[in-house]
Amino acid sequence: MIGIIRAAAVFLAAGSGLVNGASLQSVTGWGSNPSNIQMSIYVPDRVAAKPPVVVVLHGCGGNGQQMYSSSRFQTYADQYGFVLIYPSSNSNQGMACWDVHSAKSLTHNGGGDTQGIVQQVQYALNKYNGDAARVYVMGFSSGAMMTNVLAATYPDVFEAGAPFAGVPAACWAGAGGSNPANSNTTCANGQITKSAQDWGNYARNAYSGYNGRRTRMQVWHGAADTLVLPQNFQETLKQWSNVLGVSLTSTNSNNPESGYTQYLYGDGKQLVGYLQAGAGHGGVPYHESMVLSFFGVLTTPATSTTVSRTPTTTPGATTTPMTTPRTTPAMTTTTPGNPGGSQSKWGQCGGLGWTGFTACSPPAACSTLNPYYAQCL
Numbered sequence: 001m002i003g004i005i006r007a008a009a010v011f012l013a014a015g016s017g018l019v020n021g022a023s024l025q026s027v028t029g030w031g032s033n034p035s036n037i038q039m040s041i042y043v044p045d046r047v048a049a050k051p052p053v054v055v056v057l058h059g060c061g062g063n064g065q066q067m068y069s070s071s072r073f074q075t076y077a078d079q080y081g082f083v084l085i086y087p088s089s090n091s092n093q094g095m096a097c098w099d100v101h102s103a104k105s106l107t108h109n110g111g112g113d114t115q116g117i118v119q120q121v122q123y124a125l126n127k128y129n130g131d132a133a134r135v136y137v138m139g140f141s142s143g144a145m146m147t148n149v150l151a152a153t154y155p156d157v158f159e160a161g162a163p164f165a166g167v168p169a170a171c172w173a174g175a176g177g178s179n180p181a182n183s184n185t186t187c188a189n190g191q192i193t194k195s196a197q198d199w200g201n202y203a204r205n206a207y208s209g210y211n212g213r214r215t216r217m218q219v220w221h222g223a224a225d226t227l228v229l230p231q232n233f234q235e236t237l238k239q240w241s242n243v244l245g246v247s248l249t250s251t252n253s254n255n256p257e258s259g260y261t262q263y264l265y266g267d268g269k270q271l272v273g274y275l276q277a278g279a280g281h282g283g284v285p286y287h288e289s290m291v292l293s294f295f296g297v298l299t300t301p302a303t304s305t306t307v308s309r310t311p312t313t314t315p316g317a318t319t320t321p322m323t324t325p326r327t328t329p330a331m332t333t334t335t336p337g338n339p340g341g342s343q344s345k346w347g348q349c350g351g352l353g354w355t356g357f358t359a360c361s362p363p364a365a366c367s368t369l370n371p372y373y374a375q376c377l
């Protein structure tokens with residue numbers, strides 16, 4: 001029976017000219033979308049019976065597709081059958097950052113980016129019969145800041161989170177913007193320091209009256225990050241230690257590998273941090289298997305088979321293949337960019353899959369942070 005379904009699916013894919021197997025799909029009509037963000041989804045060929053949902057968030061200047069092609073979460077989704085969402089933020093003057101400063105986004109059901117991302121989660125849960133108790137979020141840079149904000153505003157939705165190079169939730173509150181190019185950088189510079197209690201209050205105030213489960217956190221940062229300073233790693237740990245009610249039990253060097261220091265809170269199941277010596281912004285690899293293990297989604301291999309990925313049956317919702325097929329990560333960096341313009345300071349200027357400006361507006365210069373991300377600094 002399964003063989004027949006698979007054969008039919010392959011025939012259908014061949015007949016419609018699609019590449020064989022799962023790919024990133026663009027989705028529309030997923031919700032009221034109060035802040036005009038976008039949604040892409042990766043549904044593996046074999047979906048678990050009640051699949052977990054993992055949200056992966058890009059940094060400033062990136063988008064969902066860039067985040068998809070610069071990480072390897074989908075290879076684990078293929079094996080374990082969970083669903084991946086890659087949102088894209090509303091592009092803000094050519095440089096898309098997540099809104100981590102406005103009251104709308106910093107408040108549960110406040111009508112900002114946070115609410116839009118949660119609507120995408122609800123859509124995926126409904127469409128793929130997902131497990132609402134197993135929803136997770138990770139992100140890089142602006143996406144990491146957003147990961148912390150989502151843990152504060154929607155602890156009822158996200159069971160665990162993993163920010164890479166972020167800042168505590170509400171660190172940007174009152175900054176007037178979330179874009180390092182046109183808003184104040186006090187927070188990114190590590191100059192907003194508070195007590196654990198105060199940070200905890202900020203997180204709790206994002207969803208007042210809520211007394212339920214809190215989001216478990218695995219926090220990553222590079223100790224040589226000069227864009228989002230590593231003090232923010234300490235401030236983030238303070239925040240979640242207070243919210244989760246756990247304290248530092250030990251710091252362990254060369255864990256999980258040489259050059260990293262592990263900050264273990266309690267038994268490490270609620271909160272753990274990893275600081276990588278010498279790593280700049282974008283320098284800490286995503287450690288997909290550690291992130292997904294912490295989330296708890298690498299335990300049950302996918303068993304069921306589905307061919308229901310397309311077409312959609314949700315009224316008003318559509319999924320269409322993204323134009324660019326999955327990219328195999330390689331050690332090549334920039335692709336030829338648009339010769340007619342330049343990127344502003346802090347914007348992306350290169351990296352695997354990048355098709356935007358590769359020149360920077362002087363005096364900024366394009367700096368390659370890793371194979372997937374070059375930035376005007």
Ligand SMILES: *[C@@H]1O[C@H](CO)[C@@H](O)[C@H](O)[C@H]1NC(C)=O
Pocket residue numbers: 171172173174175176184185186187192
């Ligand atoms: C800069 O942003 C911080 C929050 O990150 C805020 O507390 C501070 O008031 C802002 N400064 C100005 C001058 O707007």
